[in-house]
Amino acid sequence: MKIAVVGAGAIGGYLGGLLARAGHDVTLIARGAHRDAIRNHGLRVDSKGASFTVHPACTDNPAEAGPQDFVILSLKAPAVPAMAERMLPLFGPDTALLTAMNGVPYWYFHKQGGPLDGTQLESVDPGAKQWALIGPQRAIGSVVWLAGTVAAPGVIHHTSGNGLPIGEPDGSRSDRVQRLSGILTEAGVEAPVHPNIRQEIWTKLWGNLSYNPVSVLTHGTLEGLSRDPDARLVLGKMMEESRQVGQALGIDFPLTIEQRMGAAEKVGPHKTSMLQDLEAGRPMEIGALIGVIAELAQKLRIDTPTIDTVLALLKVRARVAGTYGDM
Template sequence: MRICVYGTGAIGGFLAARLALGGHDVVAVARGAQLEAIGRRGLTLIGSDGRTEVATDLRAAAGAAEVGPVDVLLVTLKAYQLPPLAAELGAVGRSAELVVPIQNGVPWWYFHRHGGPHDGRPVAAVDPEGALARHLDVGRIVPALAFKAAEVVEPGVIRHMITADDHFPIGELDGSVTGRLRRLSAAFGEAAVEAPVVTDIRARAWGKLLGNLAVNPIGALTGATVAETATHPLSRPLCLRLMEEAIAVAAAFGAAPAYGAQTRLRRAEGMHGIKASMLQDRERGRPMEVGPIVGAVVELAALAEVPVPATEAVHACLALLADRATRLTRDGNTVD
């Protein structure tokens, strides 16, 4: 397959490398030092088992104009990067049979082809103006979820943790099982990436969100690793409370997460030395995904009139942290 991976950070870089090593024609859209590194020496994967793999047979691109026609567009950008690039993503996606967004938190596509009173409604915390649905053909959207821990340790080099739970479930928005889903799953399989076809992608998204909501905010606020957050005697109950609130919101929209709170926390307990993505972003001075992981849960809770006091409190702290970081950057590290 001709595959464009748009956004070559930790997860995007992992997939671009694996797909290229699996024999697919891959173009990786990146920027800055990552773009330069990919163009010069490809992508290096370092597994937690000590194995190192180098993918050199892939092409680096700085934007849509350099991509060309593709069969599949994998969108692995952070959620806050998506709306400003909606038109550019739409330009690449017009040639693709499948547009595969992989995003943390409540996804922008959540209510599209959802049915019911909120069908087609934008999630304001992720896509406030509805730009993504305007520029991307929703009929081509086949979401995937990343159950994978990875980190860019230097430009062009990605360290990833290998666990028995590593997988990238994919599903149609209407829950059907189609030929294009099976072809995509097979393409991932050829690259040694498990991508099972599922009929409940929204429930799976909530299941992934449970883990993100439990450890990302606390990690970003405290600097703790995933395992530390999940096992400390005072933060562990808060992790469970955040997940329980999200489960109640999901239920209000007819979704039962595929993974329960205890299951998600047990997975987190084993991630020793792994930093959640929100903490990685904070340490690197990048914007954090507060909107999709926390703000969108608060938004949907208000829509369904479900009380989420713990999530609201954590959201307030994260919003303050994010706004303060923006102000310090703008003002040249001066506090007003």
């Protein structure tokens, strides 16, 4: 299979490395020193005490790779709109796109079947660029339940988790989603076909939309925020408001707010990805993680005063840091 990974960072590099090791024709789309290191020395993946090195093709120009069977999109959300047009040479008539990213994806309301069916989200896809250029019909969804870092250019350190449930927007067990599940599973990733991938998206989103922005405003860790009574008050209100939004879209919330906070506390003194981005001077995933909730609430006429306040302060924090480039 010809598989391109757009965004060969911690997650994309790990997936691309496993797929290359499994014998697939993999092209990594990467930039700068990371690209150069992979070209010159290969990609090394360190995972749970084991290491391996592969030598996939690597370029910063998708046109060099040509049409693929599958494209895995593993960029941070703020980087995607600028990349959408450059990705077009990767797509043939039947190429499918796996979105392996945090937050709500651009295709979320494609074949959703509810009152917002077909809706395009400005906070996630400004100007509907991804919807128009790539098309929602190519999309296969996923939720990333694994973590890692780029330890050095050309070196991926897989730190925890190995789950990547995938699913069609319409919930079907299509030939392409079953084929992709098999490819990923054989490569060493836990990638079952999920019958309701939006439910799985919200399972992760419920924590990200609350803990991520509050961590940026306070510099607290998951454990620290979960134990602080004032932080818990804000987090709880954000979770309750977002639960109302999710339920209006047909999402179930099997955990209580207390249980969800307890799960976050058990992770320990971990910095959220958004806080790590702030400290590294990178744009934060504001639109995909919390801006989209405010946008959905407006469309559904649901009041979300706590989310709106935290979102406004988060944007101020990003402007002060000079990194406010997404919605």
